[in-house]
Amino acid sequence: MAYSDKVIDHYENPRNVGSFDKNDPQIGTGVVGAPECGDVMKLQIQVDEAGRITDAKFKTFGCGSAIASSSLATEWLKGKTLDEAEDIKNTAIVQELSLPPVKIHCSVLAEDAIKAAINDYRTKSNAGETEAARAEA
């Protein structure tokens, strides 16, 4: 199977590989997939007080298309608000990377990872607010 040039580029020069401290309240972490299925994606976002994503990082175990999908997702996430980020659709990733039908699940996984990271951030910041409110009371 031939990979598109964009997939190859992301594979060879992945953007934003790395990890943030997942306990940092500014960080949202999403881990999706399972090793026995052949892909695990970890996607992290750093969010400022205004709810805007200032940075994103990923680590992926999976095929080249899975790596490219998550690498691309981190590029797209930077600068977006959480609401805008939530609107990123897997089909946009498929189109951008010219993924063949057998690789669509890689883009779905990337969309799931984005949503999981946003959820994690929101859960943490809600918990943080509740705690802060409790401390004030």
Place this chain on the structure above:
Amino acid sequence: MAVKLPIYLDNNATTRCDERVVETMLPYFTGKFGNAASRNHQFGWEAEEAVDIAREQAAALIGAGPKEIIWTSGSTESNNLAIKGAARMYAKEGAQRGHIVTVSIEHKAVLDPCKRLQTEGFDVTYLDPGPDGVITAAMVEEALREDTLLVTIMWANNEIGTVNEIREIGALCKERGILFHTDATQWVGKMPTDVEKDNIDLLSWSGHKIYGPKGVGALYVRRRKPRVRLEPIFDGGGHERGMRSGTINVTGVVGFGKACDICRNEMAEEGRRLRTLRDKLESDITGQLDGVEINGHKDKRLPNTSNISFAWVEGESLLMGMKEVAVSSGSACTSASLEPSYVLKNLGVGDELAHSSIRFGLGRWTTEEEIDYVVDKIVHSVRHLRKMSPLYEMHQEGIDLSTVEWAHH
């Protein structure tokens, strides 16, 4: 010295035809194009003579008589003819037609005919190998029954190269009067074979795995003690002692014979050379990377085959990093099924390691320079991928991956 790219290390899938084989075949496409079944003219005689020589060359490679060789289109056909042909010929009357013993990590060309026979009323036992991939005579003995009529067990496994206890299994079958077939596609031509000493009744092999042409294979069918009979799959003409009708593929058969002849003369030397290169490949990789697992028994293994799992990286992405190297991945991720190799799974190799495995099949033209190049590429790719692997990160943090609850997709 610069190596020539791409590098072919997938010789368990197919091999390049040896130039000497091609040379031998060429005259039979044009000048000597006759039908070996044409008994009444020069063209037919020439073709028949060439087929007879090839039959002797094929027989000599496995210690058989030339009359015991049946030409086929390859191992898939040989396996079908042997398994279905024997089962149907020796089937018992009534609903319970008889019992067959095989192994869960056989090639599909054995498993699928067995499954077909199950729909016809035969009972099939699929043995599982131990973690080393080897099937022993003791395992087979335990599975044998009063009504067992056929045991079919591959000589060497195509994915991991492990070698089963064929001679001992053959002796066991002989003692009980059970027919014994072996799919020897990966074994014959690489290792010495003697159907008498090895107690074999039916043996399949293929031209294109032994530096011969594709589309031609052979089935050894024992003629004495016992005289094995097979129900044919094709009807028409009664060629090949009635077992395989159809005009003989003379050019293919001539090439097959020559390929057998070359293997018989050169396999000892070639085996030593490939074993040295294979061992170097493995020791150079394990010397530079941690989390590397060699699959299958270390010694009871073909000299040219190595199947390696690279923990924390996925096989397909690893292949992508070495696109000038033709190898095979144990993971069939490209087929959309996301199924890792059933061979590795049945060995008890964890799914994530099965997804991370690569099969190297060295061959007649593999050089030391190529091995060095491949090792460099692999080490580089594995390191590149581990840098971005969340599993590697977890491993480094001391997390036991088997205790993690994954969000199953």
